[in-house]
């Protein structure tokens with residue numbers, strides 16, 4: 649174990665949205681920028697999410713069916729399940745090892761979630777109201793990248809081909825084929841314009857951005 653080995657892996661847990669999630673080297677360590685995706689969903693359903701900040705008028709009901717694609721440690725799906733007890737959450741990942749970790753977290757934190765192993769939406773036969781996904785989007789060619797700092801996390805959780813956009817584009821294709829009306833994605837802000845243009849061609853309009861998070865609706 650060298651000095652760059654992540655503290656979260658040494659400790660075995662990482663805080664996300666006020667809760668401790670078990671992590672090991674088969675899952676991405678949850679990042680603070682992803683917490684804004686939770687704020688975004690809570691705001692959409694009109695639920696207060698920050699002391700002193702009044703949420704917007706609800707655009708969506710709280711009893712949503714939400715699909716968390718690429719759940720990793722489960723941090724997004726589990727947090728939404730606990731923050732929105734009326735919602736139904738299905739969480740997926742292509743990695744069986746990640747699903748094992750996510751299941752342990754759901755049990756530890758008392759979240760009732762259905763887990764499925766799937767390559768994006770391939771094995772999914774429900775039509776959720778909302779898809780939320782923090783998929784791999786790092787482009788190995790970014791010259792500002794510190795590859796050493798990412799070297800302990802799974803490559804399959806971090807990197808994607810085609811400027812980092814391959815999986816995001818595939819998900820947009822599959823989600824629009826299924827006529828999913830609400831889609832929340834995380835990506836580096838330098839990728840946002842390309843994603844917005846791609847989604848527009850598929851009939852999705854950008855409704856809001858918050859930091860790394862993009863919200864599209866039909």
Ligand SMILES: C[S@@+](CC[C@H](N)C(=O)[O-])C[C@H]1O[C@@H](n2cnc3c(N)ncnc32)[C@H](O)[C@@H]1O
Nearest residue numbers: 676678718719720741742743767768782784805
């Ligand atoms: C950036 S990590 C995000 C993990 C977690 N959602 C989070 O926000 O911390 C991306 C996750 O997507 C999963 N993944 C990669 N390719 C996938 C695919 N084709 N279908 C579903 N999940 C995939 C990885 O295994 C990894 O767990």
